[in-house]
Structures are given as structure tokens and as C-alpha cells.
């Protein structure tokens with residue numbers, strides 16, 4: 049009976065371990081990016097709606113939008129090249145890398161029905177314009 | 179909303195597994211309160227008990243995001259009131275520009291998410307036994323607790339406002355609800371040619387631009403219905419605390435001659451029967467009186483040992499919102515000792531809530547928390563029934579100072595109040611309500 053590891057040359061075992069380590073570190077970095085992206089995107093959802101789905105027309109929904117288009121819009125706000133009421137003032141508070149994480153996060157969320165708070169009796173207030 | 183029965187069960191069980199819940203009655207064994215944070219699958223998140231005290235903008239938002247981001251968590255929300263009534267936009271109710279029903283919501287969606295919602299009054303959090311004690315005598319065990327009790331009024335320096343009859347005659351209306359409607363009734367009953375006199379406490383207080391928005395709203399109502407009437411703003415602060423340019427434009431524009439603004443007005447007391455605000459150097463009579471008292475963290479914070487600054491506010495660690503005084507207890511919203519230029523606003527309470535929810539999930543899963551968090555603020559104020567302006571800021575963590583500070587170059591004011599931002603303000607409101615209760 050042969051022990052499998054004996055058949056693997058020592059140097060390729062080291063390479064294997066290295067690969068495992070790289071994958072672990074990369075995986076950890078990806079996980080960190082995901083939780084960082086969620087945290088940054090949570091800044092936006094106060095106005096744009098949970099998961100980037102707005103109850104009304106304004107502020108607009110962000111979920112499911114094209115990543116590149118979202119990022120370019122944010123970068124334009126940041127550079128003062130796109131007029132806005134408030135978005136330039138917010139975009140200037142973030143680095144390009146942070147804006148890229150935000151755009152990536154919302155682009156991966158499915159567009160869908162926004163979640164509105166219910167009336168006191170539990171009935172829906174969805175998309176109502178008082 | 180669940181009500182507790184004597185055996186500690188809830189009359190309406192939410193979807194989540196309630197068998198693990200350690201619900202302890204006064205005198206019962208505390209052994210069941212031991213920590214359990216075994217790991218569920220990555221998607222489900224850690225298994226542990228989080229009890230949230232206060233179902234306002236901070237607490238309800240935190241409970242909802244904890245459950246959505248980590249469904250295996252056992253989340254309980256305790257709130258004294260049956261419904262959620264939004265302070266934001268409640269100044270519009272005073273002017274007849276919105277109805278209180280537009281601002282009143284239920285907790286049903288949170289129950290459907292599997293959060294146990296208990297209507298009750300929390301007496302204190304006992305960190306030594308990791309339990310939350312209710313006025314009913316019941317105790318709830320937690321692994322981590324969140325407190326978002328909002329503010330309470332400090333009436334010590336205003337003897338004339340302490341008696342219930344005085345409060346009925348001079349509703350404060352700085353928590354939206356019955357007092358908002360009573361103040362509206364007083365304004366409706368006031369004859370044309372009368373004066374609305376308000377006093378603003380020294381900052382920090384809940385919603386820095388709120389009192390000036392109120393002055394605009396009441397001026398809007400007077401202009402429409404009682405054009406010979408006046409709004410007199412007595413401010414303890416040396417100047418308009420927030421959005422000065424926007425409010426001055428309204429007072430010198432559409433409301434010219436109607437709004438009188440006086441800075442540096444130190445309050446001595448208020449005389450209800452004489453309808454007079456008593457300043458240290460002056461008496462100011464009026465027809466409708468609205469003294470907004472100084473504020474501090476809701477009483478449960480003090481009873482739980484969380485108040486660390488000026489006997490008013492709760493110091494917290496900005497990476498986790500965890501109290502600097504009591505381990506395992508996180509404080510959100512108005513009750514916190516605000517970082518520099520960080521307002522006590524619904525937007526900020528909402529942002530605190532999500533930062534805390536993410537950090538608590540990481541802590542329970544024994545993972546490092548986000549080392550570089552960011553918070554933003556957006557506050558809209560209406561100058562009439564349609565036009566609003568904003569103040570905005572972005573706040574980033576400063577590791578060296580262990581605090582949040584405004585990112586240079588970020589934020590600012592609207593150039594002028596406008597109808598587009600009036601629509602944005604209603605959109606903001608519907609979405610922030612959804613973040614808490616949707």
C-alpha cells in the first residue's frame with residue numbers, strides 16, 4: 049500500500065500548500081471585500097431603500113443596475129462633472145475604491161419590489177404618494 | 179406585537195425557533211442565560227440572542243438588519259409604544275401640510291421576519307447577568323444587547339413645565355404623537371394676530387435643524403390662514419444651529435415680517451397661566467407656547483450605567499457602537515455622545531444601526547470587525563408644504579483618535595430650498611421607514 053503523499057515530490061507539495069494558502073488569503077480578502085461592500089452600501093440605502101430598492105421614484109433604485117454605469121455615475125459626481133442636488137456632496141466622501149465596491153454591491157442585487165413600512169393596522173403603504 | 183403570558187411564552191409565536199429562548203422570570207434560575215454562540219452555516223450567521231431596547235429609528239432598523247443579515251440570530255425587540263410615529267415630517271403636521279396617519283406605522287413586518295416584538299417598558303440592562311429587566315418583572319437573557327432609547331427631556335431647570343396640566347397647556351411635541359396633535363389644535367384655536375413663541379435649548383439636542391423647520395412650518399400655516407400672526411423664535415444658542423442660510427432665506431423672503439429670531443436667549447422658566455416664556459433678562463408673552471427642553475439619553479441608559487458624558491450621553495466605540503462603560507451593550511442614535519459635527523438625526527440613528535448590526539454579527543462569529551467604517555448624514559427640512567433643503571455629510575473612522583470625523587470636501591447644504599428636494603425628502607422618508615419596518 050502506498051501513501052499518496054509519498055508519491056508527490058516534496059517541491060510540488062510545497063507548491064500545493066502555497067496554493068492553498070493563497071486561496072485562503074484570497075478567499076479571506078474576498079470575504080472582507082463583501083462585508084466591506086455591504087457596509088458601505090448600507091450608507092446609501094437610508095435614502096435609496098433597503099437592498100437598493102426604492103419605495104418611490106426618487107431617490108432611484110440602485111439594485112440590479114449595470115456596474116460600470118453606476119460606477120461612472122458615482123465617479124462623475126465625485127469629480128463634479130455631473131450636476132446633482134446632493135450626490136456630489138456624498139460622492140466626495142468616498143475613495144474611488146470605495147465607490148467601486150458600492151457599485152459592485154448594488155449591481156449584484158436583483159431588482160425587485162421595495163419594502164415599505166406597513167400602516168399601523170398592518171396594511172401596505174407600498175408606493176403611496178401622500 | 180407579542181404580549182407576554184405568565185409562563186413567558188408569547189401569545190403569537192414568530193417563525194423563529196422559540197424553544198432556545200431563555201426567558202427568565204424574576205427569581206428564576208439564571209443558568210439559562212449562559213452564552214451560546216455556536217456557529218451556524220455562513221449564510222445563516224451565528225446563533226445567539228440579541229435583545230434590542232427601543233423600536234424607533236435606531237432599534238427597529240438594527241433588529242431588522244440583524245435578522246436579514248444573520249437569520250439564525252434570535253432577535254427580540256422591546257418597545258413601549260404600540261405604533262411607530264415618525265418625528266421626521268411631524269413638523270408638517272403642525273401646519274396641516276401632512277397628516278399624522280401618514281407618519282404612523284406598525285411592527286407587523288418585523289414579526290413576519292421572525293423577530294419577536296414585545297410591547298413593554300424596559301427598566302434596565304443588567305450586564306452582570308446578561309439580562310434585560312422589564313417593568314413587568316420579566317427578564318430576557320442576551321448574548322449582546324442594543325439600546326436605542328432616544329432622548330428624554332430634562333425639566334429640572336423648567337419648573338413651570340413639570341406638572342401634567344402645564345404640559346397639556348404647552349405641548350412640547352419633540353416626540354411625535356399626541357402632543358403633535360395637541361400643539362396643532364392650539365395653533366388652530368389661536369386667533370389671527372396672535373404669537374407663537376418657541377424656545378430652543380442649547381445644542382446638542384435631537385434634530386439640529388428641527389426647531390427652525392418648525393418655525394417655517396408654523397409661519398407657512400399663519401401666512402395661509404392667520405396672516406397677521408407672528409412666530410417668535412427664542413434660541414439659547416448664539417446663532418441658528420443648522421442650515422442657517424436656508425432658514426434665513428425663508429424668514430427674510432416669504433415670511434418677511436412674520437418670523438422674529440432672537441439668539442442668546444437663556445431660559446429661566448415658563449409661566450403657563452400667563453402664557454409667557456421667562457428668559458433670564460426678559461419675559462416674552464405669547465398665545466401658543468412651545469418650550470423644547472434640554473435633552474439627555476433616554477432614562478433606561480442611565481439606569482443601565484451607560485451614561486458617560488456630562489451625565490447626558492453614552493460614550494461608544496465607533497467600530498462597534500459598543501458602550502465604553504458596559505461590555506456587550508451597544509448604544510445607538512440620539513442617546514450616543516455624538517462625534518464632532520454628527521447630528522442627532524433619524525438618518526444617523528439608521529446608520530448607527532447598520533454599523534452595529536454588522537459588527538455584532540462579526541463579534542458573535544468571532545471574526546474581526548470592519549476596521550474602516552463610514553457613516554453618512556442627510557437631513558431635509560421643509561420651509562413650506564412643498565419646498566425642502568438638505569444638509570449632508572460623510573463621516574469616516576479615524577483610527578488615531580478612535581472617533582468619526584467628517585471627510586474633508588464632503589457634504590454641504592442645498593443652494594436653496596426647492597420642490598425637487600421636497601419630493602426627495604418624502605422619498606427619503608418612505609425608504610428610511612422601510613429600512614426600519616419594511
Ligand SMILES: Cc1cc2nc3c(=O)[nH]c(=O)nc-3n(C[C@H](O)[C@H](O)[C@H](O)COP(=O)(O)OP(=O)(O)OC[C@H]3O[C@@H](n4cnc5c(N)ncnc54)[C@H](O)[C@@H]3O)c2cc1C
Nearest residue numbers: 232234235236258265266300328385511512523524525527
Ligand atoms: C420635530 C422633529 C423633526 C425631525 N426631523 C428629522 C428629519 O427630518 N430627519 C432626520 O434625520 N431626523 C429628524 N428628527 C430626529 C429623529 O427623530 C431622531 O434623531 C431619531 O428618532 C433618533 O432615533 P433613536 O432610535 O435614537 O430614537 P427614537 O426614534 O426616539 O426611538 C426610541 C424608541 O425607544 C422607545 N423606548 C425608550 N425607552 C424605552 C424603554 N425603557 N422601554 C421600552 N421602549 C423604550 C421609545 O418609545 C421610542 O420608540 C426629527 C425630530 C423631531 C423631534
